[in-house]
Amino acid sequence: MARILIVDDDAAFREALLETVTSLGHDAEEVSRGAQALSLMKQDHFDAVLLDQRMPGVDGLGVLKALRDQGGAAPPIIMLTAYAGADNTIEAMRLGAFDHLAKPISRDAVQEVLTRALRSPQPSTQSAQHLPVSAGLAGFVGDSPAMREVHKRIGLAAASTMPVLVLGETGTGKEMVARALHRHSDRAAQPFIAVNCSAIPSELLESELFGHVRGAFTGATGDRPGCFRAADGGVLLLDEIGDMALETQAKMLRVLQEGEVTPVGATQPVRVDVRVVAATHKDLPAAVRAGQFREDLLWRLDVLSIHMPPLRERTADILPLARYFLERAAGSGQPKALSHEAEQALLAHRWPGNVRELRNGMERCQALSPHPVIAAEDLQLNRSGPGPETDTAGPLPPWLGGTLPEAVSRLERVMIQRALDEARGNRAEAARLLGIHRQLLYRKLAAYGME
Numbered sequence: 134m135a136r137i138l139i140v141d142d143d144a145a146f147r148e149a150l151l152e153t154v155t156s157l158g159h160d161a162e163e164v165s166r167g168a169q170a171l172s173l174m175k176q177d178h179f180d181a182v183l184l185d186q187r188m189p190g191v192d193g194l195g196v197l198k199a200l201r202d203q204g205g206a207a208p209p210i211i212m213l214t215a216y217a218g219a220d221n222t223i224e225a226m227r228l229g230a231f232d233h234l235a236k237p238i239s240r241d242a243v244q245e246v247l248t249r250a251l252r253s254p255q256p257s258t259q260s261a262q263h264l265p266v267s268a269g270l271a272g273f274v275g276d277s278p279a280m281r282e283v284h285k286r287i288g289l290a291a292a293s294t295m296p297v298l299v300l301g302e303t304g305t306g307k308e309m310v311a312r313a314l315h316r317h318s319d320r321a322a323q324p325f326i327a328v329n330c331s332a333i334p335s336e337l338l339e340s341e342l343f344g345h346v347r348g349a350f351t352g353a354t355g356d357r358p359g360c361f362r363a364a365d366g367g368v369l370l371l372d373e374i375g376d377m378a379l380e381t382q383a384k385m386l387r388v389l390q391e392g393e394v395t396p397v398g399a400t401q402p403v404r405v406d407v408r409v410v411a412a413t414h415k416d417l418p419a420a421v422r423a424g425q426f427r428e429d430l431l432w433r434l435d436v437l438s439i440h441m442p443p444l445r446e447r448t449a450d451i452l453p454l455a456r457y458f459l460e461r462a463a464g465s466g467q468p469k470a471l472s473h474e475a476e477q478a479l480l481a482h483r484w485p486g487n488v489r490e491l492r493n494g495m496e497r498c499q500a501l502s503p504h505p506v507i508a509a510e511d512l513q514l515n516r517s518g519p520g521p522e523t524d525t526a527g528p529l530p531p532w533l534g535g536t537l538p539e540a541v542s543r544l545e546r547v548m549i550q551r552a553l554d555e556a557r558g559n560r561a562e563a564a565r566l567l568g569i570h571r572q573l574l575y576r577k578l579a580a581y582g583m584e
């Protein structure tokens with residue numbers, strides 16, 4: 134028999150929980166306010182706490198923070214909420230909650246979580262004083278069970294300083310995870326830098342990462358700090374790390390071990406304090422077996438891993454994401470609605486390109502579909518690639534209607550907007566992604582009133 138504290142301002146819910154906990158053979162105490170819980174926990178010992186998140190006065194997160202600030206051992210705290218979102222889940226786990234459950238909660242779920250909590254109590258003595266209140270995570274959409282687990286892992290990772298490895302197919306949201314981790318960590322006020330290791334030729338990657346000194350190689354006309362020093366104090370995302378050359382991997386390993394970088398052409402290393410998040414869609418153990426990835430680097434990186442499930446394995450997220458992307462693409466205008474058939478088609482699709490594919494499809498529909506309600510055929514989900522676009526035998530899809538210049542300008546606007554989003558507003562990068570000169574992009578932005 135364990136002693137359990139129940140904290141909830143909803144009397145009916147509290148009573149029901151009390152009954153469940155008692156029927157499971159435990160001794161339970163109940164209070165309705167966070168402040169009462171804190172003072173009771175000072176006087177009395179509890180083996181676990183079931184804590185509501187939203188309460189008047191000191192809320193659930195407030196209780197967690199106060200316990201951290203007091204220091205000393207705290208019992209495992211299970212947060213309960215009717216409003217489970219990415220933000221509060223990550224924040225609760227970061228502050229040391231044992232688990233975060235969405236209401237309503239079945240008797241089985243209470244039993245299961247208490248069994249786990251009582252088996253492995255997690256007294257945490259870490260002080261939260263250095264942890265700032267994190268910024269909101271607008272845009273992290275989806276609360277399927279699989280994504281709830283991801284939010285919890287992000288929260289756990291945000292509370293530590295170890296490297297994080299984010300695994301998952303292309304377009305599942307690995308970079309979003311890295312950004313969420315940064316925003317919820319105590320490095321939120323410091324830089325977040327992302328490098329795509331597969332997009333940069335390997336001979337340039339070392340200079341990009343570690344910097345170089347003037348004259349290090351032909352064309353090195355000045356010193357360059359490199360991404361590690363640019364991210365000093367903050368977080369560095371090494372995207373597609375599975376594509377990094379073996380030689381660069383050896384240098385990466387040294388940086389992680391020593392906490393210092395040696396710029397190309399320099400003799401003296403420079404100390405850096407960078408939290409590394411590595412991401413890849415590759416099977417790294419298989420790459421190790423094939424001799425393409427260093428085993429010791431994998432060991433260093435794979436301390437805390439977060440697996441992003443493919444979209445087809447979290448169908449509950451598909452429609453909320455689709456509506457979100459339509460709204461975002463509509464800006465201040467009216468977002469298009471999805472017909473029932475379109476919704477069914479979205480749910481049945483395999484999504485090889487995951488969330489990115491869904492985003493691109495919704496942006497295209499919002500911009501190009503001629504109807505206020507999107508029909509299943511507007512989605513063009515049976516297209517596997519650019520091939521069928523060139524099929525001239527059938528009738529033209531509606532968005533190709535009108536004159537050729539009209540259709541071309543619709544397409545240009547969508548592609549330019551997508552490149553700008555991808556480049557986070559950096560026009561030079563957007564021009565590079567589009568494969569056109571920067572000057573030409575500026576002219577098009579002006580012509581389309583997209584400045």
Ligand SMILES: Nc1ncnc2c1ncn2[C@@H]1O[C@H](COP(=O)(O)OP(=O)(O)OP(=O)(O)O)[C@@H](O)[C@H]1O
Binds near residue numbers: 302304372492
């Ligand atoms: N849960 C989500 N909510 C809202 N937008 C999302 C979500 N997941 C992914 N996205 C969006 O989908 C696109 C792809 O996400 P992201 O770049 O993070 O994927 P990735 O796994 O890093 O892709 P790659 O492997 O190709 O680098 C981005 O525009 C991102 O904003």
